[in-house]
Amino acid sequence: MYPIVLLSVLGIVVLFLGFMKSKSVLLPATLLFLVLALASNFIDWNQGKVLYFYEMLAVNNLTLAFNAIVLVSAFMIVAMTRGFQDQEEAQPAEYYGIMLFSLVGAFMIIGYEHLIMLFVGIEILSVSMYILTGSDKSNLRSNEAALKYFLMGAFATGIMLFGIALLYGATGSFNLTDIQSYVSIQGRGVSYILYAGLLLLLIGMLFKVSAAPFHFWTPDVYDGAPTIFTTFMSTIVKTAGFAAIFRLLSHSFTPIYSFWWITLAAITVLTLLVGNIIAVYQNSFKRMLAYSSISHAGYLLIAVTSLSPQTENAILFYSLAYSIATISAFGVLMLVSKKKALEGQVDESYAAFNGLAAQNPLLAFVLAVSMLSLAGIPLTAGFWGKFFVFGSAVERGLVWMLVVAVLMSAVGIYYYFRAIIAAYLKEGDIGKIRIAPFYRIILVVATAMTILFGLAPGIFEKLL
Amino acid sequence: MCIGSALFILLTRNLMYAAFALFVALLGVAALYVLAGADFLAVTQLMIYVGGILVLLIFGIMLTQTPERQEATASNRVEVLSGRRFWGFLASVAVFCLLLFTLLGSRFRLGGDTLTSRSTLRTLGVELMTSHLLPFEIAGVLLLVALIGAAYLALNRNPSA
Numbered sequence: 001m002y003p004i005v006l007l008s009v010l011g012i013v014v015l016f017l018g019f020m021k022s023k024s025v026l027l028p029a030t031l032l033f034l035v036l037a038l039a040s041n042f043i044d045w046n047q048g049k050v051l052y053f054y055e056m057l058a059v060n061n062l063t064l065a066f067n068a069i070v071l072v073s074a075f076m077i078v079a080m081t082r083g084f085q086d087q088e089e090a091q092p093a094e095y096y097g098i099m100l101f102s103l104v105g106a107f108m109i110i111g112y113e114h115l116i117m118l119f120v121g122i123e124i125l126s127v128s129m130y131i132l133t134g135s136d137k138s139n140l141r142s143n144e145a146a147l148k149y150f151l152m153g154a155f156a157t158g159i160m161l162f163g164i165a166l167l168y169g170a171t172g173s174f175n176l177t178d179i180q181s182y183v184s185i186q187g188r189g190v191s192y193i194l195y196a197g198l199l200l201l202l203i204g205m206l207f208k209v210s211a212a213p214f215h216f217w218t219p220d221v222y223d224g225a226p227t228i229f230t231t232f233m234s235t236i237v238k239t240a241g242f243a244a245i246f247r248l249l250s251h252s253f254t255p256i257y258s259f260w261w262i263t264l265a266a267i268t269v270l271t272l273l274v275g276n277i278i279a280v281y282q283n284s285f286k287r288m289l290a291y292s293s294i295s296h297a298g299y300l301l302i303a304v305t306s307l308s309p310q311t312e313n314a315i316l317f318y319s320l321a322y323s324i325a326t327i328s329a330f331g332v333l334m335l336v337s338k339k340k341a342l343e344g345q346v347d348e349s350y351a352a353f354n355g356l357a358a359q360n361p362l363l364a365f366v367l368a369v370s371m372l373s374l375a376g377i378p379l380t381a382g383f384w385g386k387f388f389v390f391g392s393a394v395e396r397g398l399v400w401m402l403v404v405a406v407l408m409s410a411v412g413i414y415y416y417f418r419a420i421i422a423a424y425l426k427e428g429d430i431g432k433i434r435i436a437p438f439y440r441i442i443l444v445v446a447t448a449m450t451i452l453f454g455l456a457p458g459i460f461e462k463l464l
Numbered sequence: 465m466c467i468g469s470a471l472f473i474l475l476t477r478n479l480m481y482a483a484f485a486l487f488v489a490l491l492g493v494a495a496l497y498v499l500a501g502a503d504f505l506a507v508t509q510l511m512i513y514v515g516g517i518l519v520l521l522i523f524g525i526m527l528t529q530t531p532e533r534q535e536a537t538a539s540n541r542v543e544v545l546s547g548r549r550f551w552g553f554l555a556s557v558a559v560f561c562l563l564l565f566t567l568l569g570s571r572f573r574l575g576g577d578t579l580t581s582r583s584t585l586r587t588l589g590v591e592l593m594t595s596h597l598l599p600f601e602i603a604g605v606l607l608l609v610a611l612i613g614a615a616y617l618a619l620n621r622n623p624s625a
Contacts, residue, residue: 008605
């Protein structure tokens with residue numbers, strides 16, 4: 001609860017700081033605000049389930065842990081922006097302000113107890129993302145991506161709202177607990193309108209996390225947006241979106257599990273297939289990461305579909321592992337692509353990494369670890385993430401889905417290793433890349449976390 | 465009347481006619497709100513949509529229509545791959561039938577005491593300031609973000625470009 005209030009106010013403070021002559025105060029101020037929000041997040045720790053603001057918002061250890069993941073990812077991403085010093089047209093105050101506000105949206109959809117909160121939160125998150133996607137105004141691809149994202153996102157929101165309205169019509173309440181008691185009393189006898197509402201609501205939410213039949217915007221938007229905001233989108237929006245879907249399904253709709261699991265299972269398998277197979281054909285590393293984010297949405301959906309007692313842990317760990325690995329992968333990409341930039345056109349293909357290891361052993365190592373983690377190779381956090389997800393699927397007995405998932409992660413190894421091969425085995429003329437000290441620290445910390453959680457995943461479990 | 469004018473908006477090629485049809489459609493929706501007992505919503509609909517947004521829309525159309533480009537009445541087709549038209553049509557008809565089936569197959573319950581009270585305005589105000597305070601306030605953040613974004617995207621910082 002506290003981070004929501006805090007960041008709403010501090011976002012405005014950041015905007016006002018933007019009026020000052022010196023832009024250099026913005027980055028430390030934003031980082032400080034994020035740390036403050038993280039600290040305030042833990043005030044509610046271990047209090048059990050607490051409801052705030054007339055049952056608008058629920059807080060328990062799970063939502064706090066999700067909040068913490070989002071805040072840590074945001075901290076790393078903001079640190080990697082380096083105050084947008086190298087871009088003349090950039091407006092750091094606006095960017096940071098919008099980023100902080102979008103975090104408010106993320107917290108709302110992580111801990112909502114009322115469907116109106118879900119709607120407002122998703123809107124804050126998406127509107128911020130539309131703006132950040134189009135923030136590079138001189139770049140045609142960025143503009144195209146923003147417009148595409150906006151139009152499709154607006155339709156998805158409309159569908160979601162329709163779903164919420166139908167749910168209200170069926171149950172007479174927006175409150176998740178009320179809906180849950182209605183559904184459990186009625187059992188299988190609930191009216192069709194509830195089913196339709198749930199489906200439409202799920203479609204809207206699955207769109208936001210780019211699950212398969214609703215994934216068409218993802219590659220173009222991730223590709224077109226400035227890389228730093230792509231990182232923001234692919235980590236924070238995804239973590240928060242899955243927290244929201246999990247909350248909805250595990251809290252309100254467990255009594256009609258037999259109805260929605262088939263739909264979700266079909267979407268999961270489709271997401272896995274589409275994400276992994278199309279990723280193989282990509283030549284651009286950034287676009288590959290976009291498809292890889294679709295496929296990771298598929299793995300997370302396995303956990304949601306199986307909905308066993310292990311699920312919440314699995315989703316939590318997986319989103320953490322995925323976020324850290326993605327942030328470091330994009331971090332390396334940003335440095336390399338800027339170095340290889342030709343006439344202002346950045347090079348984001350696999351070939352940009354050719355010969356990276358020769359002069360920049362650190363960057364190559366960071367890239368390799370993040371790729372291994374995304375591919376789910378043992379000794380990295382990604383392996384345990386997949387392990388927990390698959391474990392929850394086994395508990396539910398979804399073996400056939402597991403077979404698809406394992407096959408698809410084998411496919412994933414191919415395209416993730418292409419980057420490693422380019423960095424270590426191919427010849428290239430990439431020079432020494434200068435890394436700012438703070439940037440280096442963030443990359444090293446992210447890599448260290450990936451390996452630490454890979455060696456000892458138990459640390460994390462004990463924390464909860 | 466509402467559905468008819470909505471269909472007219474879809475089918476007409478003249479932007480101006482479409483705007484006037486939208487006027488009828490919005491009035492129809494307001495009337496539906498009155499019949500459903502949502503008096504505040506109906507008044508808001510009239511004031512904001514019919515009174516504000518529609519006038520803005522018509523002004524927009526009038527100001528942007530230049531004399532040399534009389535294309536408002538011309539065909540304005542979006543080019544799409546024709547191969548998808550059949551399946552797209554089929555899918556949308558299927559979804560429509562599904563929703564229609566759902567809506568017809570269910571009975572709507574009316575929340576008992578809302579109809580008995582004379583005006584919803586009082587309860588609405590009280591609710592907004594008590595139980596729905598947080599979304600009400602946070603909606604401000606949403607509007608702020610949208611405002612900053614609109615200003616940022618619309619502003620041209622480089623006059624030479």
